[in-house]
Amino acid sequence: MDERRILRVAFAALLVLAVGSLVAGYLAAPPSFPERVAAGGSVAPPADGATVVATQGFGAKGWHLRFTGDSPGELVAVDERGDVLYYDDEYDSYWDVDPSPEGDRTVMYVASEHLSTDECGAETECYRNVVERTNLSTGETTEVYSRIVPNGKTIRWHDVDRYDGKRLVVADIHRDRVFVVNTETEVIEWEWDAQSDYPTSGGGPYPHDWTHLNDVEVLPDGRIMVSLRNQDQVVFLDPETGLEEGWTLGSEDDYDTLYEQHNPDYIPPENGGPAVLVADSHNNRVVEYGREDGAWNRTWSWNDSRLEWPRDADRLPNGHTLVTDSNGGRVVEVNEEGEVVWTLDLTLPYEAERLGTGPESAGGPSADRADLPSTRANRGGDDLSLGSIVYAVVPGEIVLAVGFVLPAWMGMADALTLAFALGVAALWLGLELYWSPWRVGLRRPVSIRRDPRATGRSDDGDAEGESSEGD
Ligand SMILES: [Ca+2]
């Protein structure tokens, strides 16, 4: 009996410590955006232009809000000094954003929103993918294009780019294709379906999340570059003849090259290319490959000890790189030496643009041209952080999945404390059930009875069946 008491006191003490640590973690968490920037201090020193960031949010509207008080998804712009220029959280998730030729502070972005069965006019829920143009100074917003898609695992468009004055090119993640649509006539004038060149046995589960086609870019030479995330490759399409196989960067499961990448940017020969700057997301690094003699060679790579699941990198005209660190919760500007010279903290950013520098890496030099040295912070080596240990032990996909479910204020230490507390509670509960005179039997079909041995007498009122189940 004394052993039980000692164990109970120990369990209670551990739980009190764990809960106390979690409460302290919650109270110490920095305020969420934009209050954090309004409070000052998260952006320094002044940048060379305004920065606009799209953040993803967490699934259906309100879901994340209910649990954490954070807004679902945001379109955020800050000026050179970090003061908030524009803030909107109308949609559940914001994805690609690009500067628009319509004005210095006008952007075009793709966002998505969850719709109820009533709004869908159907028996199932659905989503709306919407492309809008907003003047960040005046707030004036125009819808450019939108489409309803059925609810499913991977249906929210991550990237839509301008093709010309009236056409858009859409990375249609829902149907594993790229299409060019005329927004005046709404006619789809061109499309490439990944099934015409790739077996459905590769990539992710077909058809629900087969390619996870997450990015498209129209190149200055007229070709179209596409990111097939689940095939770990970036492909080049000739609008007339289709896939240019000799140009493909990466191959499936060749994780040394790319591992479920996002947002490849093409750097043309006039800027020191051909080169492709890629957020190599699952490898927790940003990489650049240069093309020489018909082959891709890695010419640059960058990470620091905090970088976790980057999903965008833009080479700026001054040779710096603007990196969107999704799970690290920040957008950073990295100089030629790989040092972070500017930071904006926010929750689960998807991608960022520095206004005045062209879309993505349009005005930036290749790593070769800018003579950038690679830097590598070793997660598992001299920097023995909690994060590095967790990444060494737990598969990256599981860390990601858990990160999506937990509230934004929880860091790695809080998540481990929560897991520990749940483990202690489960163990305690299991032991209490084991010690309890009340046994749960699984016969005919479920019955609860008092174990006669516990009190030394049989209780006919509760007893069921003729023999004890045993331990
Ligand atoms: Ca963009």
Ligand SMILES: [Ca+2]
């Ligand atoms: Ca794009």
Ligand SMILES: [Ca+2]
């Ligand atoms: Ca980019």
Ligand SMILES: [Ca+2]
């Ligand atoms: Ca970008």
